[in-house]
Amino acid sequence: MKCPGRDMQYWKDDAIYEVPCPRCTSEVEFYKDDTTRSCGACGHRFVNPRLDFGCAAYCKYAAQCVGTLPEEAAHLTADLFKDKVAVAMKKELKGDFARIGRAARLAAHAEKIGAEEQADLGIVMCAAYLDVIAHPNLSNLYPDATAERNDPHNLDRVRAILEELGAPAPLAAAVCDLLTEASPDKSKKSMEFLVLRDARRITMIEQHLKNQKEPFLANGVEHLHTGSARRLIKEILNQHA
Structure with a gap:
């Protein structure tokens, strides 16, 4: 079974959002399960500031779901x-x-x-x-x-x-x-x-x-x-x- 938190059919409108690059302030699009993204303007790679894997603290399938964090x-x-x-x-x-x-x-x-x-x-x-x-x-x-x-x-x-x-x-x-x-x-x-x-x-x-x-x-x-x-x-x- 696919985790509902990772299955896009269960996502709401706020699951995809833009955040400013900490280096050049250009907007960078993130999906809610992205760990990192690179800025298209300056190339700076940074961690998703809204990253939330709280379920990984108790879910036995966390390793397969989340994978290796950067x-x-x-x-x-x-x-x-x-x-x-x-x-x-x-x-x-x-x-x-x-x-x-x-x-x-x-x-x-x-x-x-x-x-x-x-x-x-x-x-x-x-x-x-x-x-x-x-x-x-x-x-x-x-x-x-x-x-x-x-x-x-x-x-x-x-x-x-x-x-x-x-x-x-x-x-x-x-x-x-x-x-x-x-x-x-x-x-x-x-x-x-x-x-x-x-x-x-x-x-x-x-x-x-x-x-x-x-x-x-x-x-x-x-x-x-x-x-x-x-x-x-x-x-x-x-x-x-």
Whole structure:
């Protein structure tokens, strides 16, 4: 059976459209399933800005349908894969709604901070969803809890989940590296690490606000590394004022 999303007989009027070339601004026609097109005026080849293969995150025929994405769109692989990881996390935790909620909050904060800091959201989001499995103890959100984060046994299930989902090797390695990185020297850290760490801390601050444990708040805010995280925590604190 042909996928309705790829079968032109099911397409609507907006399935074919024109977008301006990012180099010369000439109009370039795209079909909704085109990954890239070349500008007829200047020859510049660029990714379809309206490309949407969200269904590839769960459809078992995605590989045959979508095929190989161009190098320019390689980041979409990790971005789409995060949806698979989110589903796998919920299945893994089953009825543990407290931990599922923690993972969802952590991922939401990581996405907001990561987008503003221009981090690799695919890697950050996958790591955020799996953090609750790699580090089940809430104490890992404290900056001095390095022992647990460095324990390779905590990543066994994470690696298994990524393998079961068919994660590309570079993505799986990047996610596991992100979940185990714990050096106190932030100058050597990637933006992805700083984003995830800030998202963890904000998640913990929210929990302390809920439990009305004020002494943690000042220390928690002080340890945020990114400007985006500091702006976000101000919004959260204002909501609880």
